[in-house]
Amino acid sequence: MRSWLAGLRNISARSFHTPAVPGSASDALNLIRSQPSQYIIASIVGRKYILAPRDLLTVPHLKDVRVGDSIALSNIHEIGSREYTLRGDPTIPSTRVKVDATVVEHTKGKMEVVFKKKRRKGYQKTIKNKHPYTRLRIGQIEIVDSQP
Numbered sequence: 001m002r003s004w005l006a007g008l009r010n011i012s013a014r015s016f017h018t019p020a021v022p023g024s025a026s027d028a029l030n031l032i033r034s035q036p037s038q039y040i041i042a043s044i045v046g047r048k049y050i051l052a053p054r055d056l057l058t059v060p061h062l063k064d065v066r067v068g069d070s071i072a073l074s075n076i077h078e079i080g081s082r083e084y085t086l087r088g089d090p091t092i093p094s095t096r097v098k099v100d101a102t103v104v105e106h107t108k109g110k111m112e113v114v115f116k117k118k119r120r121k122g123y124q125k126t127i128k129n130k131h132p133y134t135r136l137r138i139g140q141i142e143i144v145d146s147q148p
Contacts (some may be wrong), residue, residue, distance in 0.1 A: 028086045029096065034083030035145045040099060040141060044074035051138045056104065061132035065103050071136070073099045079141070100139040107133050 024027040032038055039052045045059050056146045065071065076099065078085060086092070108130040116125040 013049070017082075022084070025086065025096075028084060029079075030085045031144050032079060032081045032086060035083060038079065038081050038141045040073075040076050040080075040097070042073045042099065043077065044073065044101075044136075047058050048077065051099075053140050055138040057136045057138060058107075059136060060134070061106065062103070062134045065134065067103050067105060069103045071101045072105065073101060079143070087137075091139055093144040096144055098142040098144060101136040102139065104135040104137050107135060109133055 022031055037052065037127050038144050041048055041052060043049075044057070045062070047059075049057060051057065062071075072094070074091075074094050076088065076094070076097050077090065078087045079092060079097055080086065109132075110130070112131070114127040114129070116122060116127070
């Protein structure tokens, strides 16, 4: 019985796929570039988002931009594909990876109603609010070669 179990462990250990490990950051970026789809993790307005090309992202209102403006994402923490991932320390330099986002619209969220009341005092107050948001369309992820 034990020999059969040991043989099963050997078979399962051999069946794992072990991809090639890149030696440097440039090699890792080239491997990620060769993959069919990439993603990034970037900080926008103090929050981290996982983004892929052509994603539509809703963030809290950005005051200094207009519809149609293009924003360069500078705080990229991670870039990856299905098989490889490269993490920054804490970010990847903007000279290596470039991603643009286009402002699609400024919009408002759903109506939020806050009802305040004090017992036996006749005090009732209803506060209604819609938070403003900005919607961004993520562009292509460009991995720049560092060699001249």
